[in-house]
Amino acid sequence: xxxxxxxxxxxxxxxxxxPYVVKPEEITPGVANFYASTFYDGYDYAxxxxxxxxxxxxxxxxxTTQGMPYSATNARxxxxxxxxxxxxxxxxxxxxxxxxxxxxxxAYVQKALTQPEVRLLTSSIISPSLHRAIANLQVxxxxxxxxxxxxxxxxxxxxxxxxxxxxxxxxxxDFSKAELIVGIACDFLGNWISGKDFSAQYALTRKVSKSxxxxxxxxxxxxxxxxxxANADYRYMVKPSELAHIxxxxxxxxxxxxxxxxxxxxxxxxxxxxKAAISKYAQSLxxxxxxxxxxxxxxxxxxxxxxxxxxxxxxxxxxxxxxxNNPVYLYQGSDSGFETLVQDMQQGRVNTLITxxxxxxxxxxxxxxxxxxxxxxxYKISTNSYNDETSLVCDLVCPxxxxxxxxxxxxxxxxxxxxxxPTINPIFAQPRHEGxxxxxxxxxxxxxxxxxxLKAYIKxxxxxxxxSVSFNQCIHDGGLSLSQSxxxxxxxxxxxxxKKTDSKPSNSTESLPASDWMAQMVQALSVNTTGIELFVYxxxxxxxxxxxxxxxxxxxxxxxxxxxxxxxxTMNPDDVKKMGLHQMLRQDIDGxxxxxxxxxxxxxxxxxxxxxxxxxSIGLALGYGRKAETMKVAYNVGVNAYNLQTLxxxxxxxxxxxxxxxxxxxxxxxxxxxxx
Numbered sequence: 001x002x003x004x005x006x007x008x009x010x011x012x013x014x015x016x017x018x019p020y021v022v023k024p025e026e027i028t029p030g031v032a033n034f035y036a037s038t039f040y041d042g043y044d045y046a047x048x049x050x051x052x053x054x055x056x057x058x059x060x061x062x063x064t065t066q067g068m069p070y071s072a073t074n075a076r077x078x079x080x081x082x083x084x085x086x087x088x089x090x091x092x093x094x095x096x097x098x099x100x101x102x103x104x105x106x107a108y109v110q111k112a113l114t115q116p117e118v119r120l121l122t123s124s125i126i127s128p129s130l131h132r133a134i135a136n137l138q139v140x141x142x143x144x145x146x147x148x149x150x151x152x153x154x155x156x157x158x159x160x161x162x163x164x165x166x167x168x169x170x171x172x173x174d175f176s177k178a179e180l181i182v183g184i185a186c187d188f189l190g191n192w193i194s195g196k197d198f199s200a201q202y203a204l205t206r207k208v209s210k211s212x213x214x215x216x217x218x219x220x221x222x223x224x225x226x227x228x229x230a231n232a233d234y235r236y237m238v239k240p241s242e243l244a245h246i247x248x249x250x251x252x253x254x255x256x257x258x259x260x261x262x263x264x265x266x267x268x269x270x271x272x273x274x275k276a277a278i279s280k281y282a283q284s285l286x287x288x289x290x291x292x293x294x295x296x297x298x299x300x301x302x303x304x305x306x307x308x309x310x311x312x313x314x315x316x317x318x319x320x321x322x323x324x325n326n327p328v329y330l331y332q333g334s335d336s337g338f339e340t341l342v343q344d345m346q347q348g349r350v351n352t353l354i355t356x357x358x359x360x361x362x363x364x365x366x367x368x369x370x371x372x373x374x375x376x377x378x379y380k381i382s383t384n385s386y387n388d389e390t391s392l393v394c395d396l397v398c399p400x401x402x403x404x405x406x407x408x409x410x411x412x413x414x415x416x417x418x419x420x421x422p423t424i425n426p427i428f429a430q431p432r433h434e435g436x437x438x439x440x441x442x443x444x445x446x447x448x449x450x451x452x453x454l455k456a457y458i459k460x461x462x463x464x465x466x467x468s469v470s471f472n473q474c475i476h477d478g479g480l481s482l483s484q485s486x487x488x489x490x491x492x493x494x495x496x497x498x499k500k501t502d503s504k505p506s507n508s509t510e511s512l513p514a515s516d517w518m519a520q521m522v523q524a525l526s527v528n529t530t531g532i533e534l535f536v537y538x539x540x541x542x543x544x545x546x547x548x549x550x551x552x553x554x555x556x557x558x559x560x561x562x563x564x565x566x567x568x569x570t571m572n573p574d575d576v577k578k579m580g581l582h583q584m585l586r587q588d589i590d591g592x593x594x595x596x597x598x599x600x601x602x603x604x605x606x607x608x609x610x611x612x613x614x615x616x617s618i619g620l621a622l623g624y625g626r627k628a629e630t631m632k633v634a635y636n637v638g639v640n641a642y643n644l645q646t647l648x649x650x651x652x653x654x655x656x657x658x659x660x661x662x663x664x665x666x667x668x669x670x671x672x673x674x675x676x
Contacts, residue, residue, distance in 0.1 A: 027054060027055065029054060030053075032051050032052065032053050032058075033051075033052050033053075034049045034050065034051055034052070034061075035049070035050045035052065035421060035423045036048075036049055036050075036063050036065075036419075036421070036475070036476065036477060036478030036479075037049070037050050037063075037403075037404070037419070037420050037421050037423065037478065038403075038408065038409075038410045038418040038419060038420040038478070038479070039060070039073075039077050039080060039403060040126060040127075040403070040408075040410050040412075040420075041080075041357065041403070041546055041547075042122075042123030042124060042150070042357040042358065042546070043076075043123070043150075043151075043152065043543055043544050043546055044074065044076050044077055044543065045070055045126070045194065045330055045410065045412050046062065046063075046070055046071060046072065046073050046074075046077050046196070047062075047063040047068040047069075047070055047071040047418045047478050047479055048060050048061065048062065048063050048071070048073065048077065048478075049061040049062070049063045049065070049478075050081075050404065050423045052423050052424070055424060055425075056424060057081050057084060057404050057423045057424055058081065059081060060073060060077055060078050060080060060081050061073070063478045065477070065478075068416070068418065068477075068478055068479055069197070069412075069413070069415075069416050069481075070194060070197055070412050070413075070416065071197075072196040072197045072199070072200055073196065074195075074196040074540070075540060075541050075552075075553060075556055076541070076542075076543050076547055076550075076553060077196075079547065079550050079552040079553050080403070080547065080550075081404070082550055082551075082552055083402065083547060083549070083550055084402045084404050084405075084424070084427070085427070086549060086550075088386055088387075088549055088630050088631050088632065088633075089385050089386060089399070089402070089427075089428065089436070090385060090386065090387060090391075090397060090399035090428075090436065091399075091428040091433035091434065091435070091436070092399065092428065092433050092434030092435055092436065093105035093396065093397060093398050093399065093434060093437075094387070094391075094396070094397045094399075095108065095395065095396045095397075096395060096396075099434060100434075101434055102434060102435075102437060105396060105398055106445055106446065108379075108381075108395075108396055109354075109381060109396070109398070109442075109446050110446065111379075112351075112352040112354075112379035112381060113137075113141045113144065113352065113446060114141070115143070115351035115352045115378065115379060116143060116351055117143060117145075117344075117349055117350050117351045117352070118141060118143050118144045118145070118350075118351065118352040118353075118354070119144075119145055119146075119147055119341055119344075119350050119352070119353050119354070120134065120137075120144055120145070120146045120147065120354050120356070121147050121149055121338075121341065121353060121354065121355045121356070121358060121360065122146070122147075122148060122149070122355070122356040122357055122358060123148070123149065123150055123151075123333070123356070123357040123358045124148055124150055124329070124330060124331050124332040124333055125148070125332070126329050126330065126410045126411050126412055127408055127409050127410055127411075127440075128409055128411055128417075128461050128462075129408065129409050129440060129457060129458045129461040130408070130439075130440055130443070132461050133440055133443040133444055133447065133449075133457075134146055134443065136443075136444075136447045136449060137443055137446060137447045139447075140447050140448060147334075147337050147338060147341045148332050148333045148334055148337065149333050149334075149337070149338040149341075149358055149360065150331055150332075150333030151358065151359070151363035151544045151545075151546075151622075151642065152191075152538065152543075152544045152622070153299050153331075153333055153335050153651070153652040154170060154193070154299065154331040154333070155299060155333055155334055155335040155336070155651055155652065156298070156299045156300050156301045156303070156304045156335075156651050157170055157299075157304045157331075158170070158331070158332070158333075158334070159301050159304075159651075160301055160304035160305040160307075160308050160517070161308070161323060163305065163517065164305065164308050164309075164312075164517075165323055165324075167323060167327055168332070169323065169327035169328060169329060169332075170193060170323075170327065170328040170329075170330065170331060171317075171321040171322055171323035171327065171328065172321065172322050172323075172326040172327065172328050172413055173188075173193075173198060173201075173293065173295070173320065173321050174201060174319075174320055174321070174322075175188070175198050175201035175202045175205070175216075175293065175320070176201040176202070176204040176205055177291065177319055177320045178205070178216060178291065178292055178293035178320045179205070179216050179217070179288050179291045179292060180216065180217050180218075180219075180281070180284055180285060180288050180291070180292040180293075181202075181216060181217070181218045181219070181292070181293050181294075181295070182219050182220075182221075182250070182281060182285065182292075182293070182294045182295075183218070183219070183220045183221070183222070183228055183229075183232070183295055183296075183297075184221050184222075184243055184246060184247055184294070184295070184296040184297070184298065184303075184307070185221065185222045185223065185240070185243050185296065185297045185298050185535075185654075186222075186228065186295045186296050186297035187222075187226040187227060187228045187229075187297060187537070187538075188202075188228055188295055188297075189202060189226075189227050189228040189231060190226055190227040190228060190538070190540050191538040191540065191543055192228075192295075192297050193328070193330065193331070194328075194330065195228075202216075202218075202231075217233050217284075218231065218232045218233050218234075219232060219233065219234045219235075219236075219277065219281055220232035220234070220235045220236070221235075221236045221238050221243065221246050221274070222235070222236075222237070222238070222614075223237070223238060223239060223240050223243075223533070223535045223613070223614040223617045223619065223655070224535050224537050224570055224610075224612075224613060224614075224617075224619035225560055225570070225610060225611070225612030225613060226537070226560070227540060227559055227560065229612065230559075230560060230612075234277065235612070236271075236273065236274050236277060237572075237612065237613070237614040237615070238271070238274060238614055239533050239614050239615075239616050239617045240533045240534075240535045240614075240617060240654075240655035240657075241527070241529045241533055241655075241657060242269065242271075242274075243296075243298055243303070244267075244298075244300070244302070244303055244521070244524045244525055244527070245267035245268055245269050245525060246267070246269065246274065246278065247296065247303050247306050247307060247310075247521075248263050248265075248267040248306060248521055248525055249267040249269055249275070249278045250278050250281075250282055250294070250310060251263065251306050251309060251310050251313075252266075252267070253278055253279055253282035253283075254282050254285060254286060254310060254313050254314065255313065257282065257283070257286055258286065258313055260313055261518070263518055263521055263522060263525075264518070264522055265521075265522040265525045265526070267525055268525075285310075285314055286314070288314075289314050289315045289316075290314070290315040290316060290319045290320075291319065291320070292314055292316060292320065293311070293316055293320040293321065294307055294310045294311055294314070294316075295307070297654070298654060298655075299335075299651055299652055299653060299654050300524065300649075300651065300653070301517075301520060301649065301651060302517060302520035302521040302523065302524040303521070303524065305517035305520065305521070306517065306521050309517070325414065325415075326413050326414050326415050327413060327414050328412065328413045329411060329412060329413060329414075330412055330413075335647070335650055335651045335652045336650035336651070338360075338364075339368065339647060339650055342364070342368050342369075342370055342373050345370075345373035345374065345376055345377055346369075346372070346373045346376065348376050350376075350377050351377065351378050351379060352377065352378065352379040352380075352381070353374065353377045353379070353380055353381070354381045354382075354383070355381070355382050355383065355384070355390055355394075356383045356384075356400075356439055357383075357384075357400075357439075358390075359384065359388050359389055359390045359546070360390060361374065361388075361389040361390040361392075361393060362388065362389040362390065362545075362626065362627070362640065362642065363544075363545075363642045364642070365642065365643065365644075365645040365646060365647055365652065366601060366643040366644070367599070367646060367647060368647065371393065374393060375393075379395060379396075380393065380394040380395045380396070381394060381395065381396045381397075381398065382394040382396070382397045382398070383397070383398045383399070383400050383439050383442065384397065384399065384400065385399050385400050385401075385402065385436065386399075386549070386628070386630065386631060387628060387630040387631075388626075388628045388630075388631065389626070389627055389628050391628075392628060398437065398442055399436045399437070400436060400437070400438060400439045400442075401426060401436050401437065401438040401439075402427075402436075403420060404422065404423050404424055405422050405423075405424060405425070405426045405427070405436075405438075406420055406422055406438050406440075406454075407420060407421060407422060407438070407440075407454040407455050407458055408420035408440070408454075408458065409458050409461065409462070411482075414482065415481055415482050416479065416480075416481060416482060417462075417474075417479050417480055417482055418478055418479030419458070419474055419475050419478060419479055421455075421475055438454065440454055440457070441454060444457070459471050462474070529657030529658065530657060530658055531657055531658045531659050531660055532616060532617065532618055532657075532659040532660065532661060533616060533617040533618070533655060533656070533657045533659065534596075534598070534617070534618055534619075534620060534644060534655060534656055534657075534659045535617060535618070535619050535620075535654060535655040536619070536620055536621070536622055536641045536642075536644065536645060536654055536655070537619055537620075537621055537622070537654075538621065538622050538623065539558055539567070539621045539622075539623065540556075540558065540559050541553045541554075541556035541557075541558065542554075542567075542621065542622070542623035542624065543622075543623060544622055544623055545622055545623025545624065545626070545634075546623075548623050548624065548626055548631070548633075548634040548637075549626070549631040549632075549633045549634045550633065551633050554633060554634070554637065557672070557673045557674075560610070560612075561608055561610060561672070561674075562672045562673045562674035562675075563608060563670050563671065563672045563674075564671045564672065564673065565637060565671050566606070566624070566637070566638050566668075566670065566671065567605075567620060567621040567622075567623070567624040567625075567638035567639065567641065568591070568605060568606045568607065568608040568620075568621075568638075568668075568670070569594065569596065569605055569606065569607045569608065569618045569619070569620055569661075570608055570610035570613045570618060570619035570620075571607050571608070571609060571610060571613055571618050572609075572610070572611075572613040572614065572615045572616075572617075573609040573610075573611060574615060575613075575615055575616070576592075576607060576609045579661065579663065580663065581594070581607050581663060582607070582667060583609055584608070584609050584670075584675070587675045588675070589669050589670050589671075589672065589675055590667040590668065590669055590670075591606045591607050591608055591609075591667065591668050591670055592606065592607050592663055592664075592666075592667060592668075593605065593606050593607075593664050593666040593667060593668050594606075594607055594661045594662060594663055594664060595661070595662045595663075595664055596644075596659060596660075596661055597659070597660045597661075597662070598644055598656065598658060598659050598660075599646075599658070601643070601644075603639050603640075603643075603644075604639075604664060604666075605620070605638075605639045606667075606668035606670070608670065618659070618661075620639075620641045620644065621638075621641060622641045622642060623641075624637055624638025624639060624640065624641070625637070625638050625639040625640030625641070625643075626640075627640075644656065
């Protein structure tokens with residue numbers, strides 16, 4: 001009998017499969033299907049192909065079948081398929097910790113929308129249909145004001161372009177046409193604007209062949225060793241406070257040779273090698289007018305205006321960058337608008353706040369004290385998919401669908417329109433759960449628009465402008481290239497059903513009457529800093545941190561440091577030695593933990609010796625230090641670098657001085673593929 005029991009326990013379990021009674025035509029077991037769609041989360045954008053098996057998305061690929069621009073993918077876009085199955089996602093609306101029905105949630109929102117002062121706070125929106133729905137909401141509730149806030153800000157570039165060209169947009173770039181590239185703290189091969197696409201352009205001119213016997217040259221000035229800096233022909237380590245002086249010196253060197261007006265204040269550059277490089281490459285840039293490119297990643301109005309002036313002197317507009325005919329809409333956030341919102345909240349002038357695709361409790365700089373301001377708002381509503389830091393302090397959470405469950409459209413630039421289609425039915429839905437609901441559906445419900453068919457709504461938005469293009473064909477292909485023959489209007493400005501606006505882009509790059517950017521630059525050159533200088537950056541894996549609960553991204557080694565599962569201070573090895581910290585020699589995995597103090601606030605963070613880090617400066621990556629316990633992967637991993645950002649001249653700064661560091665005597669074991 002014992003033998004019989006043992007034999008029975010070793011039998012192969014029986015798996016019963018149920019065949020299709022009526023097999024769907026498009027599904028063959030074991031054969032994958034691909035659907036064209038769009039990824040956009042307020043930070044990354046791509047035209048994609050979604051690979052599915054038996055109705056389940058399993059892989060994201062680039063949509064190159066129709067020659068769609070912005071189709072390259074990065075690690076975050078590839079990993080986004082895993083977030084579809086994240087158990088931390090909310091299953092339905094939640095009010096003060098209790099699950100409720102959508103009818104109850106809608107009744108609460110309707111009451112909130114009737115308050116005197118209502119604010120809708122979102123990340124950049126590039127969906128024409130979503131813009132249209134917001135406009136319809138404002139028609140019904142005129143007191144609703146839309147504020148755009150991006151955690152990683154390009155506000156200074158937008159303001160500089162508004163001042164010089166009359167357009168608060170970003171230009172499109174073509175690195176494949178640049179024979180000489182000068183980067184100033186700009187990681188354009190990593191996370192700057194659309195680094196994944198710039199990488200492909202950059203690679204075209206970096207391969208020598210019989211047909212292309214020469215390759216482009218690349219010079220980089222930066223503080224933190226970036227993926228872009230690691231690929232440069234010549235790289236110069238400079239402290240963040242020196243970047244304004246380098247930009248001004250480059251402008252003056254070019255202007256003096258071309259007979260243009262120079263800056264009154266003379267930039268101070270003590271490094272002889274840097275000074276010689278600026279003089280040398282200014283001459284090279286002049287020799288390559290119209291075939292060069294100067295880019296900068298500093299969020300400062302004076303510096304960005306100076307970079308614009310340099311590219312104008314070099315006749316680069318219309319060749320290597322274009323703001324007249326093909327502006328980019330990926331980032332539209334206004335730092336000053338967000339600052340004003342927080343001030344209004346602090347003073348009790350906001351009754352209702354609705355957030356979408358942003359997490360300001362986590363990302364807002366500590367100096368703004370957004371959390372205390374939010375407590376003074378009577379109605380607080382989040383539409384995030386998770387109980388993140390902002391959702392946890394809101395009264396009501398109306399969770400959005402995952403993008404793979406959603407219908408949508410997107411216009412990343414003036415010449416491209418792409419579409420998003422669901423590749424799976426909503427995972428969290430009735431009868432088991434109350435279910436998530438797409439934000440577009442929520443807006444329509446709150447606006448009183450009885451249109452539950454989102455595909456029809458998006459088709460209607462498309463039909464408002466389209467003349468002859470087949471909508472179904474566009475869905476199949478993933479999108480289309482826009483032209484004056486296909487669209488009456490190629491902007492994403494809000495268009496309500498009751499009033500249509502028609503805005504055509506200017507074909508001129510002539511400057512409008514501009515503010516005195518030269519005076520602003522002179523003021524920027526007069527800024528004095530003390531102590532260690534901190535530069536915050538974005539890792540290739542984590543980006544701005546909105547996918548930090550994704551274990552694939554946490555486990556991905558940083559391409560520079562090879563460290564996983566952490567953010568840390570990057571410090572020049574000579575500075576590490578001078579401070580008596582662990583140098584991590586001979587495969588040592590233990591680094592020192594220090595106390596970083598800034599403006600009366602302190603955090604403890606490990607130090608990683610990083611060759612290429614500018615002496616006297618440190619780097620710290622954004623996207624870590626999450627405090628929402630429901631996000632089990634990201635919870636308490638690393639520290640929150642957003643808190644250390646400062647707001648200067650109404651602009652979020654990527655660097656700050658006055659940092660002090662003290663050794664705590666404690667150590668941290670790094671997980672690194674390079675040393676283990």
